[in-house]
């Protein structure tokens with residue numbers, strides 16, 4: 094979607110001092126990208142429900158190896174929608190919390206979801222005792238999928254989500270603490286970057302009018318992340334986090350921090366408070 | 367960026383403020399190396415004037431010169447060393463990064479109004495020093511580690527000849543998370559907040575090129591002048607004056623010999639005006655130290671704890687008295703393995719091992735043992751790393767002090783030559799040397 098040239102020109106002139114181009118009613122312009130984003134999220138949560146069914150079935154069948162092999166691929170559609178996790182924070186806690194979110198760590202029964210299952214599968218090499226957690230996970234992702242349609246997507250949450258997820262990757266993921274038992278972090282990285290980039294992509298046409306350099310820089314950084322992660326692709330997914338070299342980790346850390354820095358201006362650039 | 371306007375128009379060019387004098391190097395603290403003028407120092411004061419703390423914040427170190435500031439310039443109360451890994455893939459990247467870093471440092475050291483932006487955007491400055499940044503004696507000193515050169519074929523041939531990855535000494539227990547780095551920055555200022563503000567500015571503006579590796583804060587306590595009016599050195603966390611025998615950093619000729627690399631050193635030409643920096647994070651076992659008899663403490667260092675005077679120097683002696691080892695060949699007065707005697711035996715031969723120390727004390731909370739995690743952020747500068755830090759440390763290996771200390775981190779770096787004027791930038795001589803190599807057939 095493009096600004097009508099006349100409007101764009103006057104907007105740029107009046108706000109040039111700030112380097113901001115405020116659309117008269119930016120929300121109007123955002124209708125299309127946000128609608129499209131909602132479709133993207135809905136597709137992902139639908140996929141998540143399906144994949145979780147298979148994952149849960151493997152757990153219930155006591156098939157440890159199969160459950161392990163399905164862990165990372167099942168998570169990716171969840172990780173891809175994480176930019177807007179604040180819209181369903183109650184479910185996020187029960188689906189994706191980590192042991193260190195609880196003072197008692199793994200001993201706390203409230204530690205549920207993907208990482209509880211990951212812990213038991215890898216650290217204890219069994220599916221024993223996972224039945225309830227698996228049911229809970231299935232119920233949670235189904236609930237999430239059901240909610241999406243009726244959920245309002247406030248523009249500032251969607252636009253801000255691109256940066257918010259990069260902040261999270263920078264602060265609590267890049268060091269490999271998310272999938273600490275399975276070492277499947279690179280799967281999550283790819284899904285997180287994809288999820289954040291999706292938002293950027295949808296907004297690109299609007300932003301590139303006022304700040305083509307910004308768009309080029311952000312795109313180049315996403316591309317470099319993709320190129321770096323591509324080195325670790327395997328037939329089925331990704332190498333273990335342990336294979337990530339120090340220099341590639343430093344590069345990813347630099348790019349994710351710069352993406353967070355740059356994308357943090359996205360809301361302002363679009364005139365959103 | 368706007369020019370910095372001090373809130374008080376009158377400056378006394380010679381009268382260094384109290385803290386400047388108190389924590390400076392020995393008696394030379396007032397005259398800054400290279401005759402750099404102090405802006406905003408204090409004269410006589412009346413009730414209405416701002417508190418001293420504010421006056422200190424107006425002190426400004428010049429960013430420009432043939433050497434970087436923060437090496438031979440007086441040491442203020444707060445120090446911070448941060449090491450980074452660099453994402454620098456080409457000579458162009460290196461130049462862009464160094465120019466950007468130069469721009470940030472010149473702004474931060476000079477001070478001024480912080481830039482602002484539309485309130486819908488994140489503010490360009492963290493704001494932790496308010497809307498006007500005062501220079502606060504800030505120096506930002508940039509140095510390169512061996513890994514920067516070694517990982518890049520286009521840089522490797524230009525590595526300073528003695529620059530290596532810091533190796534383990536017998537008493538070390540190095541923790542890889544707080545060692546080495548492609549680049550180190552030493553921040554020094556009157557207030558730690560000023561260092562932290564500068565660090566945050568650099569991290570924010572250079573994330574495309576720089577990734578944090580480790581960081582260590584430290585400080586030195588201020589002290590009142592001695593009875594004879596001379597300025598004492600600061601004490602370390604073992605309670606001893608530290609820096610007493612440091613070479614006089616205001617003596618330019620001496621510094622050219624001990625600290626600054628020049629044509630007489632066997633180093634690449636781009637490196638002239640720079641110096642080797644040895645950083646060591648040395649844990650002190652302070653509980654144990656505090657349970658050690660005073661006499662033993664003093665024999666371990668070879669100095670009196672209260673005054674810092676060399677042992678046996680007689681009544682009224684100060685930390686600036688010179689120990690007399692010639693008349694004490696068996697160590698009856700100063701044990702042969704005392705820290706200062708091993709570090710500097712004061713022979714003709716040991717003159718080539720002189721180094722310039724610029725240490726800070728650190729306190730990092732509680733160690734996993736439940737004891738205090740405190741120690742010395744040791745920083746030394748020298749023109750010859752092997753004859754300087756490495757030779758001195760090798761002499762110290764096995765010293766009785768080792769029971770109370772444990773080096774756990776740090777690294778060797780090469781502090782870049784200075785930025786001569788506003789048209790210059792940090793590391794220009796290196797970037798130009800890289801480009802010359804690229805165009806000249808080898």
Ligand code: HEM
Pocket residue numbers: 602604606607608609610611612646648649650667669705706707709710721741742744755758759762771
């Ligand atoms: C936690 C560790 C250390 C402590 C607590 C410490 C403390 C001291 C003290 C109290 C002095 C006497 C006052 C002075 O001249 O500054 C001193 C002197 C000295 N120290 Fe250290 N030091 C430590 C580590 C080191 C290291 C690692 C080196 C170098 C490898 C070093 C080199 C020197 C030198 C060269 C002198 C001056 C000796 C002289 O010229 O008389 N120190 N140190």
